[in-house]
Structures are given as structure tokens and as C-alpha cells.
Amino acid sequence: TQLLEQSPQFLSIQEGENLTVYCNSSSVFSSLQWYRQEPGEGPVLLVTVVTGGEVKKLKRLTFQFGDARKDSSLHITAAQPGDTGLYLCAGARFGNEKLTFGTGTRLTIIP
């Protein structure tokens, strides 16, 4: 059973367009993270959100944690080829040190 489902699984868009990636669960998380992974490398942490309803911005990337702490979204404005990669959300449950990773979204930005 996948605790964290990401959608879409694959996304290919033109440079300059906007996009949103979703991370959904029926479980409540104490915090949620987003990572980007490029081919041949390990995941790199982009952001951690810890408060329900929290919004964090990282340049053209906007991350939101759902009010009920069960879901999150990543919005990219004016996508660039450098945004290409595998985006992974990961959640930590209360009282559990283990990170559960989402199913991943493979994003391709076409120049």
C-alpha cells in the first residue's frame, strides 16, 4: 500500500509554462518534504513544511502543506529546462522517525 501518491506520474511541458504536482495521502504527517532527484544522483532536499496550511516559496517554486496535513502540492511558475528531474515528496509520521516517500513525478521541461 502506497501511503503517498503523487500525480501526475509523468509531466512534459514547454519552457515557460506553469505546473502543479500533487502529493496525497489518507494518513496524517507531522512534516512533509519535497526532493528533486537528477539522473545518476541522490535526492536533494528542496523544502520541509511542518505546519498545516503552510506555504513556502523557493524562487519560482511554491510548496503548500494541506490544512489537514495529509497532502501537499508543488507549483512551479515559468518552468525552465533546469527544473527537469524526478520530484519526490516524503512524509514523516508523528512519533516515527521513518520517512515515507511518494511514488514520484518525473518532470521534463522542453526548451
Added chain:
Amino acid sequence: DTAVSQTPKYLVTQMGNDKSIKCEQNLGHDTMYWYKQDSKKFLKIMFSYNNKELIINETVPNRFSPKSPDKAHLNLHINSLELGDSAVYFCASSQGRGVVQYFGPGTRLTVT
């Protein structure tokens, strides 16, 4: 100055062999992890050590045995390799049992 390093980067071996993957971190963290990423890119935790003590041991075949000689190192030994063990194995570290984890570059294991 690599924060989390793994060796080897690539490992190709035959079924039935025994192999080891090494991980070292120079971040001063006290917690280290092994993850397995399958062909569909799903990343799943296998083990975690905090101050050389095993704290997470997921449902992993006992052919996999982690060893942490000190806080900066976490090695993974795999006995009697099977085709299904083919994957990319990532080492990660964190300070305390925190969720902010730093990942190594991965070891791509191919069992033929």
C-alpha cells in the same frame, strides 16, 4: 567536499555472489540510512542506525546485513545475491532522528 559518499558507484555481479557497499558521511551526523530505489523510482527505507545502534529495520531479507563501525560509516553487505536485488541503493544521513536527510549519489547494483 562530498558530504555523503558511496562506493562503488556501479556494481555488476552474478546471482549467488556476496557483495558489500560502503557509505561514509563527513557531516558529523549521528544517524545513517540505507534506502532501495527500484526500477519505478520508488524509494523505500531499509535500515537506519543512530550512534551505531540499529533503530529501523524494515522487512528486508536477512541476506542484507548493515554494519556501522562508527557514526560516520554505514556499510551494507548482501549475501547470496538474487536478480530481484537489482536496484539503486542510497545511503543517507541526518542529525539526530530528524527528517532532514542528505543522500549519497547511489550505488547501482545489477545482478545477472
